[in-house]
Amino acid sequence: METLIYLDYNATTPHDSEVVSAIKPYVEEYFGNPSSSHLYGLKTREAVEQARCQVASLLNCSPSEIVFTSGGTESNNYAIKGIAFAHRHKGNHIITTVIEHPAVLEVCRFLEKHGFSVTYLPVDKYGLVNPSELERAVTDKTILVTVMHANNEVGTVQPIEEISAITKKKGIVFHTDAAQSAGKISIDVKELGVELLSIAGHKLYAPKGIGVLYIKDGIKPEKFMHGAGHEGGRRAGTENVLEIVGLGKACEIAGRDLRKNGEHMKQMRDRLHSGLEQRIKDIKLNGHREKRLPNTLSLSFKDINSSELIQKLNDKLAVSAGAACHTGKISYVLEAMNIPREWSRGTVRFSTGKMTEEIEIDRAVNLIEIVMRNALNKVES
Numbered sequence: 001m002e003t004l005i006y007l008d009y010n011a012t013t014p015h016d017s018e019v020v021s022a023i024k025p026y027v028e029e030y031f032g033n034p035s036s037s038h039l040y041g042l043k044t045r046e047a048v049e050q051a052r053c054q055v056a057s058l059l060n061c062s063p064s065e066i067v068f069t070s071g072g073t074e075s076n077n078y079a080i081k082g083i084a085f086a087h088r089h090k091g092n093h094i095i096t097t098v099i100e101h102p103a104v105l106e107v108c109r110f111l112e113k114h115g116f117s118v119t120y121l122p123v124d125k126y127g128l129v130n131p132s133e134l135e136r137a138v139t140d141k142t143i144l145v146t147v148m149h150a151n152n153e154v155g156t157v158q159p160i161e162e163i164s165a166i167t168k169k170k171g172i173v174f175h176t177d178a179a180q181s182a183g184k185i186s187i188d189v190k191e192l193g194v195e196l197l198s199i200a201g202h203k204l205y206a207p208k209g210i211g212v213l214y215i216k217d218g219i220k221p222e223k224f225m226h227g228a229g230h231e232g233g234r235r236a237g238t239e240n241v242l243e244i245v246g247l248g249k250a251c252e253i254a255g256r257d258l259r260k261n262g263e264h265m266k267q268m269r270d271r272l273h274s275g276l277e278q279r280i281k282d283i284k285l286n287g288h289r290e291k292r293l294p295n296t297l298s299l300s301f302k303d304i305n306s307s308e309l310i311q312k313l314n315d316k317l318a319v320s321a322g323a324a325c326h327t328g329k330i331s332y333v334l335e336a337m338n339i340p341r342e343w344s345r346g347t348v349r350f351s352t353g354k355m356t357e358e359i360e361i362d363r364a365v366n367l368i369e370i371v372m373r374n375a376l377n378k379v380e381s
Contacts, residue, residue, distance in 0.1 A: 005317045005360045005367075007272075009295060009353035010152055010180060015246070016205035022249035023207070026242035034239050035230065044241045051248025055212055058251040059197065060188040062217065067231050068244050071211040072179040072200030073103040074224070076146075078213050078235070079175045079196040080107045082221020083144045084116055087173070091141030097121045097129050097158075098336045100148050104177055108146075117141070126288040127156035127337050135166045145174045149192075150181040153333045153349055154287030155296025157185065164193025173219060179203050179211075183254035184262060184293050195219045201243065205354075206250035210243035261354040266294035268352040268361055273297055275365035280372050284343055286334060297350040300334075300343040304375045309348060312371045317364055320349045 006014070026047065032040025034048050049063070056063040069075045084094065096108055098120045108118045119137045121129050129147060145167050150157045160176055167174040175196035178187045183204035189197055196219065201210040215221065215234070227236025254261075276283060282302035301309065306321035313319065321331075334344040350364075 002316070002363070004315065005364050007350045007352060007356070007360075007364060008318045008320050009356075010155075010203070010349065010351035011320055012202045012208065013205045013353055014355065015207065016250060016253060018253055019206055019246045019249045023242045023246045026245050030241075034241060035228075044239075047241060047245050048239050051244045051251075054248035054252040055199075058182070058187065058255045059214055060190050061214055064232070065214055065217055067213045067215055067234050068239060068247075069211040069213055069235060070209055070240070071202070072101075072177065072198050073211075075198035075200075075211045075213040076101070076103040076175075076177055077107055078224035079198060079215075079221060080104065080144065080146055081111065082224055083173050083175070083196070083219075084111050086220060086222040087143040091139075091143045092116045093119070093139050093141040093143060095119045095121065095134060095137050095142060095145045095147075097123060097147055099123055099127060099151055099153075099333045100146070101152055101177060101179070104146055104148065123156075123336050125337055126291070127151055127154050127286075127333065128288060128291065129158055129163075131159055131162040131166060134163060135170075138166070138170050138172065142170070142172050145172055147174075147176060148180075149176045149178040149187065149197075150185070150293050150296075151287070151333060152180045153331060154298040154337070155180075155292035155351075156287045157181070157291050157293065160192045160194065168193060180293060180296075183250070183258070184265065184295055186258070189214055189216070196221070199247075201247040201250065204250050204254050206247040207243045210240055210247045212247065257354070262294045264354060265352045265356070268356045268358070269295055269297050269350070271358065271361045272350055272352070272364060273299070275362065276368060279365060279369040286337065286339060286347065295352045297352075299348055299350065300339065301346040301348065301372065302343060304346050304372065306346050306348050308375070309346070309368075309371060312374075313367060316367050320351075321347060 030043050032044045034045040052063040052066045055066050123129050147158050164174050174194045176194045177198045179200040182199045195216040197214040199212040202208040225236045284300040286298035
């Protein structure tokens with residue numbers, strides 16, 4: 001029996017073998033509380049701080065600017081609510097986009113119920129926000145801009161550097177959700193020009209349940225988690241040592257192999273796209289052809305519902321209709337890009353990874369061709 005082909009790396013990633021090896025001693029042997037002053041605690045504290053340095057190296061920031069969280073969702077909540085409540089005396093206006101992840105959009109909707117005003121910027125047909133429109137949306141009450149680095153569904157990479165030039169000029173705090181871009185493209189916070197950046201460990205071959213919020217020195221969001229003084233007094237709760245170790249190792253690998261992995265993922269993505277275009281007519285690329293993540297391929301198939309296509313492939317090929325976080329609905333991202341419904345209903349997101357092999361891509365093309373041919377024959381009959 002042939003193994004299931006995994007092309008859903010934007011949903012989550014398998015654990016890197018080096019990450020598993022790094023974690024193992026903290027499962028089997030080193031169990032101390034990193035806040036304890038004895039040798040058991042000192043050993044795990046050393047591991048946490050080493051991981052902090054590994055993450056900081058990937059982001060090109062100081063280790064003191066790294067706060068460990070339970071994942072990307074917590075990091076986004078901390079960043080957005082933290083700045084909103086800390087800067088409430090300055091204003092109550094936040095700017096974001098209509099295509100953000102729910103971990104941003106739902107936070108903004110929560111804040112609207114608590115006296116904040118939110119501008120949701122539109123995007124163009126490629127899923128790109130216009131920096132000029134963002135600048136026009138700024139008011140004297142604007143305290144935060146939050147725009148994702150790369151979209152989880154179509155892979156479009158936003159002009160973060162252009163936006164940060166605007167926010168710096170206006171004196172506004174800028175947050176970006178980099179959950180999808182980490183490990184795929186550069187996330188140098190100095191080049192990006194952001195004050196806050198979120199990472200989710202399970203998107204870059206680390207365990208689930210661990211994340212990071214980069215907080216630039218001098219930026220002081222209101223605390224999100226209250227309790228003891230962990231993480232330099234910025235996030236209460238005993239550190240999740242083994243997963244922090246895993247994330248640190250994953251970030252080290254991501255930085256070390258960024259170019260190699262990026263090129264490999266792009267080759268696999270483009271091989272898949274080319275193969276499908278040669279075999280199947282009436283398919284459409286969603287997102288920008290160039291300004292996108294190297295691993296992401298959002299394709300719309302005409303005359304078939306994506307849920308039907310995925311169901312027929314389910315025991316052979318793992319992919320998503322849009323995003324894994326909100327399956328079963330027409331994508332609000334595609335709606336925002338004005339993709340016609342006859343195309344958006346047949347959209348599948350393929351996302352390759354560093355472990356994807358050519359043979360898997362070729363098998364995937366064959367499988368999809370067979371399913372599509374059968375579906376079209378059924379319609380014609």
